[in-house]
Amino acid sequence: MTTAVDVRGLGSGAAPARWLRVVPDTVTMAGRVLRLARRDPDELLVALLLPVMIMVLFVYVFGGAIEVGTDYLSYATPGVILLCAGYGASNTAIALVQDASTGIMDRFRSMPVADATVLAGHVLASTGKNLVTTTIVLAVAASIGFRSDAGALAWLGAVGVVTAYIVAITCAATLVGVVARTPAAAGGLGFVMLFLPYVSSAFVPPETMPAWLRGIAEHQPVTPVIETVRGLLIGLGSDGAPVGDLGATAAVALAWCAGIGVVSLTAAAWVFARRGR
Amino acid sequence: MDDPVVRAEGLYKSYGGTRRPVRVLDGVDLRLGHGEVLALLGPNGAGKTTTVRVLSTLTRPDAGTAVVAGHDVVTAARRVREVIGLTGQYAAVDEKLTGRENLAMMARLAHLPRRAVRARVDELLEAFDLAGAAGRQLRTYSGGMRRRLDLAAGLLRHPRVLFLDEPTTGLDPRSRHGMWDVIGGVVADGTSLLLTTQYLEEADRLADRVAMIDGGRVVAEGTPAQLKREVGDASVELTFAAVAEATRVASALGVPTPAARVLRVPTDASVGHVRHVLAGVEAAGAVPEQWQLRAPSLDDAFLALTGHAARGADDREPVEVAA
Ligand SMILES: Nc1ncnc2c1ncn2[C@@H]1O[C@H](COP(=O)(O)OP(=O)(O)OP(=O)(O)O)[C@@H](O)[C@H]1O
Ligand SMILES: [Mg+2]
Numbered sequence: 001m002t003t004a005v006d007v008r009g010l011g012s013g014a015a016p017a018r019w020l021r022v023v024p025d026t027v028t029m030a031g032r033v034l035r036l037a038r039r040d041p042d043e044l045l046v047a048l049l050l051p052v053m054i055m056v057l058f059v060y061v062f063g064g065a066i067e068v069g070t071d072y073l074s075y076a077t078p079g080v081i082l083l084c085a086g087y088g089a090s091n092t093a094i095a096l097v098q099d100a101s102t103g104i105m106d107r108f109r110s111m112p113v114a115d116a117t118v119l120a121g122h123v124l125a126s127t128g129k130n131l132v133t134t135t136i137v138l139a140v141a142a143s144i145g146f147r148s149d150a151g152a153l154a155w156l157g158a159v160g161v162v163t164a165y166i167v168a169i170t171c172a173a174t175l176v177g178v179v180a181r182t183p184a185a186a187g188g189l190g191f192v193m194l195f196l197p198y199v200s201s202a203f204v205p206p207e208t209m210p211a212w213l214r215g216i217a218e219h220q221p222v223t224p225v226i227e228t229v230r231g232l233l234i235g236l237g238s239d240g241a242p243v244g245d246l247g248a249t250a251a252v253a254l255a256w257c258a259g260i261g262v263v264s265l266t267a268a269a270w271v272f273a274r275r276g277r
Numbered sequence: 278m279d280d281p282v283v284r285a286e287g288l289y290k291s292y293g294g295t296r297r298p299v300r301v302l303d304g305v306d307l308r309l310g311h312g313e314v315l316a317l318l319g320p321n322g323a324g325k326t327t328t329v330r331v332l333s334t335l336t337r338p339d340a341g342t343a344v345v346a347g348h349d350v351v352t353a354a355r356r357v358r359e360v361i362g363l364t365g366q367y368a369a370v371d372e373k374l375t376g377r378e379n380l381a382m383m384a385r386l387a388h389l390p391r392r393a394v395r396a397r398v399d400e401l402l403e404a405f406d407l408a409g410a411a412g413r414q415l416r417t418y419s420g421g422m423r424r425r426l427d428l429a430a431g432l433l434r435h436p437r438v439l440f441l442d443e444p445t446t447g448l449d450p451r452s453r454h455g456m457w458d459v460i461g462g463v464v465a466d467g468t469s470l471l472l473t474t475q476y477l478e479e480a481d482r483l484a485d486r487v488a489m490i491d492g493g494r495v496v497a498e499g500t501p502a503q504l505k506r507e508v509g510d511a512s513v514e515l516t517f518a519a520v521a522e523a524t525r526v527a528s529a530l531g532v533p534t535p536a537a538r539v540l541r542v543p544t545d546a547s548v549g550h551v552r553h554v555l556a557g558v559e560a561a562g563a564v565p566e567q568w569q570l571r572a573p574s575l576d577d578a579f580l581a582l583t584g585h586a587a588r589g590a591d592d593r594e595p596v597e598v599a600a
Contacts, residue, residue, distance in 0.1 A: 018355070021388060028385045032371065039373040039414075103369035107430065110333045110363040112355060113386050 018114065025113045029121020030128070033095065037129060043091065047129070050087055051137040054080050058203065059144065066204060069240020074148075077141045078162075078229040079202025082222060083194060084137055085130045085166045089173040090190030092126040096177025097186045100275075115273050119174050119265070126170040127163070134162060148233045158232040161253055165225045168257040168264075169193060175268040178275065201238035202226045221256035228253045282438055282469045283309035283332060287341035290327055290493075301327045302338065303493035309438070309471050314464055316484035317473040318578075324493040325473035326366055329442045332471065333363045346437050362436030364428050366443045366473075370415055376402065376426050377411040383430045401429040405459055421452030425459060432463060439463065441472040445479060457482055477578055481505065489582060497582040508573045508581045512541040513554045515565040522563050529561035530554065546570060 037043055058080060063072035099105050099118075108118050138146070150158070173189055180186040197203070199213060200222035206214045217223055223238075228250045230236060231243040288305040291298035302324050309315045317325050330336035332343055334354040342349065348356035370379050380398040389397055402408045405425040415423060424444065431439060444460065445453040460483060464470055474480055480487045481501040489497040489504075497504070516539050517523040523540045527533065532542050544550050551570065558565065573581075 025386060028382060032374075032382055035378070036371060036373050103365040103367035104371065106330075106335055106365050106367075107363060107369035107383070108386070109335055110358055110361065111383075111386050112358045112388065 021112075022114055022117060022120075025117040026120040026124060029108075029117055030124040033122055033125035034128065036095075037125070047088070047133055048136065051080065051084050051133060052140050054083055055137065055140045055144070062203070068205060068238075070234070070236055071145075073141060073144065073146050074234045075230070075236070075240070076203055077137070077146055078158075078226050078233065079197050079200075080141070081134050081137050081162060081229070082165065082197045082202060082226065084133045085162070086169060086193030086197065087190060088126060088130040088133055089166070089169040090187060090193050092122050092170055093173040093177040093180065093186035093189045094183045096122060096174065097180050097183050100178075101183075116269055119178070119268055119272060122174060122177070123167065123170045123265070126173070127166050130166045130170070131163065134166075150233050150235070154232040157250070158229045161225060161228050161232075161250065161257075164254055164257040164261075165221075168221075168260040171261040171265040171268070175264040175271070178268050178272045196220060196222045197226075200226055205238045205240070207239060221253070221260065224249050224253035224256060280311075281308040282311050282313075283307065283343070283345050283471060285328075285332065285341065285343040288328065288331055288338045288343060289340040290324075290331065290336065290338050301493050302331070302341075304341070305490070305493065305495060307332075307471075307488060307495065309469055312464075312467050312469055313486065314470045314472070314484045316480035316487045317471065317490050318475070318477065318480045318487050319473070319490035320475060320579075323490045325490060326442055327493075328490070329363070329365070329440050329471070329473060333361055333440050334358055335363075360437045362431035362434070362439045362468075364431040364439075364441050364444065366446070368423055368427055370423065370427055370430065372416040373414055375412050375414055376407050376418070376422075379415065379426060380430060380433065384433045387434045389434060397433060401432060404462070405429050406455075419452070421448055421455060424448060424452070424456060428456075428459065428463075432468075435466075436468060439468050439470045441470065443473055443475065446475065453479075477504075477508070477574070478572060489579065491579065496579075504578065504582065505573075508578045510543045511546045511570060511572045512543050513551060513568060514571045515540045515542070515558065515568040517563060517565050526558055526561050526563045530557045541571075544570070546572075 055077075058076045059073050063076065066072055068075045096119075105118070109115065148155075173193075176186055176189040180188075200206075200217050200220060202222060206217040206223070209217055227238060227243075228246055230238070231246045231249065235242055237243040285305055285307040288302045289300070290302040291300045293299045305324065305328055307315070307317075307328070317328060319325050327336060331338050332345060332350060334350050334357050337351055342351075344350070345357045346360045348360075350357050371382075374382070377398060380401060381394055384394040384398055399408070402411045405428070407422060407426060407429070410418065410422060415426065418426065428441070428444065431441075441460070445456045448456060457479070460470070460472075464483070470483075472479075472483065481504075484501060487499060487501055487504055488495045499507075515523070515526070517526070518538070520535070520538055523535050523538050527535055527540055530542060532540070535541070542554050544554060555568075
């Protein structure tokens, strides 16, 4: 093998500053995840159909029977966004387990890339995918009559909070992905992610729940996220009454997202660095 | 060899927690000189993969030290990662990416200069006879092609030390020979190579030195020639209908009397000698039910060199004979 391309000596001392490589390496990792997802017809199909199915289910099947004081489509759309994001995040956990079940994770770790970039690549790719899904949900909602008279700033805020939620649960999914041993176990996260929005103000007002469930609903992270997004987009609270100042709710929502994100990503990086040792 | 590129001393590793630990490495010592090829030869469960994982920074040893290209694998893991290439026992490639996409991604992660990525990927695809399949997804590749691509991915940056964990296990004889040629080319380029294998023949073909490993310890070490001298030659293995017939042929050929229907006649595996043996069988008027040329197995080698059978092995499949 003659060497036409001289790449020798790259590793000998003159290594580029490591932190300069974190961003491009993360982008490369994310590009890989996205490319693999694009080539998985099942995942693509589900990602496209799920928003439509859930929307139809809630608006046309349940919607007629649920009384929320406003039109149910507007009420439920933020919840559907979160449901779909939860599904996307659970896919990330499964993808991580699958990576670990082949030799590819070992190859990455034997290369001069920071461990964190493997995880960060998944988070970045998953966030991108889920934002696309979010757009699809909104498009479906708009096509069946969802209207919002929110201004650009309110929309920006809503997208920001949804993005924060997506990043947070993706980080949680990353933790599950590095702890779980089998794809089935990682899939268990999907269950939790799909369950949380149901026990929140996403689809029914918590006031209608029994006291104990209501306690859970009012103190779990999905509720402030939903309240903020709904308040920003349609100006109503979970009881269907107009909301005033959303600042406090938004702060609680963002605090939850930041907390979940930082704790789970730190834990995931810790586990990842020690796994297989 | 005063200044080896890989030096491991007293590596210990146990798995299974503190309650019921299983000792997988039990004091492994190794040396690999610059430009040298060392084969780690051992049966299933001997600790080959674990040794490679320690040396390639993937696993921390419980005790002992390992230095690769002057860097400690535990305290300077990142430095080590800059100078090694690893192709593990299990495929480290993406089935749904094409050959070219797989290599290009690894090239970027190996921090090749942007301009160099394409040319280097093309060069490796060409050298490993994968240029024609470069645009196909890996799930359409044969086992041999996949292994070659996996190997290429470990070579993108001309590693100073290359680790290959069982590079030909599971390949058919033709792909195996192809892989050997490819590996030979890499070694001729000056790369120091540590490979693991379960095949005596592979170690003989590729290695300058062989370390036999069993039960987490290096139990014998030497050049392939030394090992072969001690293990002995190949044999013509003849199976007869009855012990009596085998005994008759044994005395006709002047070899020790067998205790069973199977007679083993040592041979240097040359055409002339094999023909001589078979002619002797015919002259004795015996007709074997079947016969084959059999290389010494890993078990034979362990028995010859350590006086006991390998602990983990069950590797008595007929091996091809290198004539
Ligand atoms: N992460 C782990 N946890 C528990 N046991 C392990 C782990 N890795 C390896 N082992 C055990 O250590 C022993 C040696 O394993 P190793 O993979 O190093 O052997 P090997 O020589 O590579 O074998 P093979 O030829 O089958 O690849 C085996 O008994 C294996 O089950
Ligand atoms: Mg192994």
